[in-house]
Amino acid sequence: MTDAQVIVGLEVHCQLDTQSKLFCGCSTDYRSDGPNTHVCPVCLGLPGSMPVLNKKAIEYAMRVAKALNCSVTDEAEFSRKNYFYPDLDKAYQITQYDKPLAKGGYVEIEADEGSGGKCVQITRIHVEEDPGRLVHMGNAERGRYSLVDYNRAGIPLIEIVSEPDMRSPKEARKFLNKLRATLEYLGVFDSEKEGSLRVDANISIAGSERVEVKNISSYKGVEKALTFEVTRQKNLLRRGRTVKRETRHFLEARGITQSARSKEQEHDYRYFPEPDLRPVNVQSWVAGIVLPELPDARRERFMAQYGCSANHARTLTGELRLANFYEHVVASGQKGLFTLAATWIADTLIGELNYRNMTIDTVQAAPFKKLLEHIQGDECTDKSGVEVLRVMLDTIKQGLPYETPLAILDRLNLRKVSVNITRPFAYGITLKSGVEPNPIMKALSEVLTEQPRAVEDFRKGKKEAFNFLIGHVMKKTRGRADPKELNRLLVEALKNREA
Ligand SMILES: [Zn+2]
Structure with missing residues (x-):
């Protein structure tokens, strides 16, 4: 004020x-x-x-x-x-x-x-x-x-x-x-x-x-x-x-x-x-001194050229190194990457760097771009993306050997699991020994069995019970489930249990 x-x-x-x-x-x-x-x-x-x-x-x-x-x-x-x-x-x-x-x-x-x-x-x-x-x-x-x-x-x-x-x-x-x-x-x-x-x-x-x-x-x-x-x-x-x-x-x-x-x-x-x-x-x-592009001009350009919001453009161009990093990441990238990169750098990366007392110089544009492409390609959720980013930064900070974002996703078992079964709710019921079940369906089925009261509450019309159940499935799958898909599956599963 x-x-x-x-x-x-x-x-x-x-x-x-x-x-x-x-x-x-x-x-x-x-x-x-x-x-x-x-x-x-x-x-x-x-x-x-x-x-x-x-x-x-x-x-x-x-x-x-x-x-x-x-x-x-x-x-x-x-x-x-x-x-x-x-x-x-x-x-x-x-x-x-x-x-x-x-x-x-x-x-x-x-x-x-x-x-x-x-x-x-x-x-x-x-x-x-x-x-x-x-x-x-x-x-x-x-x-x-x-x-x-x-x-x-x-x-x-x-x-x-x-x-x-x-x-x-x-x-x-x-x-x-x-x-x-x-x-x-x-x-x-x-x-x-x-x-x-x-x-x-x-x-x-x-x-x-x-x-x-x-x-x-x-x-x-x-x-x-x-x-x-x-x-x-x-x-x-x-x-x-x-x-x-x-x-x-x-x-x-x-x-x-x-x-x-x-x-x-x-x-x-x-x-x-x-x-x-x-x-x-x-x-x-x-008169002979020619000035380069200055922060205000670059901010305007980021909005015009990359469609950045006013706030993102201000944050990104507020520091030369940050602005350069952004342009490295989006260079030769598709249009969809522009907004995604702006959001991830301005809203997530800067905070994670500050938390670790690191500067943007220590981060390379290429692996960061790869991570964004995995998110874009629906290979991991935003939540998992943040986890991978944290591992990437910790690796740099501790001077550990480089690992690709994909390798980190796999090592931490964070790749998005997709469920493409016609009657998914039935999966848990027909689980056979020796068959590796779909982890999301397995978690969903377990939660429904473990939380009978929440299921009952939901049936009685308590809306909070739905989020409670979602939260438990997310916890079991460590955030790997696509929230939208999980919502759909839970609705279906609950309907089916009623029937
Ligand atoms: Zn001297």
């Missing part, structure tokens, strides 16, 4: 997915390597070293600016932001201050009330270098010492600053999701990389001071931190107290925000133009 009194603005830091750092040739692929192995005199800030601007990073940032409908500046200038902290080896960060790369764009999101879209204005986008990373031994407050790793120092970042246009934590999440999808579609950002996104949030209740919540490092964290802050600020006001203007930290593990020590709030950054880098005339590049 939208709360008109809540006002949220975000500052989003995203690492640009370039091969090398912003001002040197060091590789950005540092995550699986030891600390301080991706460093050089430039990103270590050694005296006499000179920064050289990475053209790719500026191009990536301009793609973002264009996709977010910003106007790009004529000349982008870099500035030094001076502060003293161990994560910053040079004691200044090269960033942009009064001449950012781009200003004044917007991101369209779905409004809370479900009544179409709403625009979140973008104030500015600027490029800067990431500082190093501190690793605290123990916790930050009471640890014995901290280690510093400069592998991250100099990784290109963009900071995207929004206007305070969001009216609830949920809207903030939608804004971030849309932003993430857009950046991924642009091929400039990889949300799966640890620490690739960090958010500072400004939040206030109308008429009160605003609070800045620093360094939220996950998508889920943003909504959690904001929800906590809304409650905290509202409680203060309800008790007749005032909200203090301050900076707070989000403690993700505890789901709370905590007042930051005041010495961290008082900054005098003394910005001045970076003397080692000349202003860049970027305006001339902008």
Whole structure:
């Protein structure tokens, strides 16, 4: 629900997915390597070293600016932001201050009330270098010492600053999701990389001071931190107290925000133009930048080309990898597969993946498509299909040898059993020893014998008794019976018993 009194603005830091750092040739692929192995005199800030601007990073940032409908500046200038902290080896960060790369764009999101879209204005986008990373031994407050790793120092970042246009934590999440999808579609950002996104949030209740919540490092964290802050600020006001203007930290593990020590709030950054880098005339590049298909366009296309419902199209295109997966599955498939695949991916697969903490990257399109074809070909019920899917995902997660969906169906004895006998109810009665009976008919016959009271109740007109009996047959056949067919058989069997 939208709360008109809540006002949220975000500052989003995203690492640009370039091969090398912003001002040197060091590789950005540092995550699986030891600390301080991706460093050089430039990103270590050694005296006499000179920064050289990475053209790719500026191009990536301009793609973002264009996709977010910003106007790009004529000349982008870099500035030094001076502060003293161990994560910053040079004691200044090269960033942009009064001449950012781009200003004044917007991101369209779905409004809370479900009544179409709403625009979140973008104030500015600027490029800067990431500082190093501190690793605290123990916790930050009471640890014995901290280690510093400069592998991250100099990784290109963009900071995207929004206007305070969001009216609830949920809207903030939608804004971030849309932003993430857009950046991924642009091929400039990889949300799966640890620490690739960090958010500072400004939040206030109308008429009160605003609070800045620093360094939220996950998508889920943003909504959690904001929800906590809304409650905290509202409680203060309800008790007749005032909200203090301050900076707070989000403690993700505890789901709370905590007042930051005041010495961290008082900054005098003394910005001045970076003397080692000349202003860049970027305006001339902008025209040459061609944008790929973006999330909104792809959503429209999914509805037009595959007949996806609006909701399915939104879910499927909300993440680049998911959208690609869907198109792999339906590629060269029949039309009937389009809706089936959309339903299975959006309504089942995503949930099963989340439950296992797996990403869509780990799933291959071909076997998933095979499973859908078995369902389509009436070889298994939807219920059995889910069971097979779960086995498939568990197999991947545990690194077990690959098994085809059909092999799993057979191993678990989940293939749909069809009953094509003219007088099926008679089957149970004429059961001969040594003959393998049809399992559904066998179950049906057993249930009718075992549940005389339910049969009696049904005869007396109790409709629930019918479902009760169906439930028992399903249990015995472990969901392999086609529900429609079973209904028909049970009606027939009950009629026959009466006769
Ligand atoms: Zn370097």
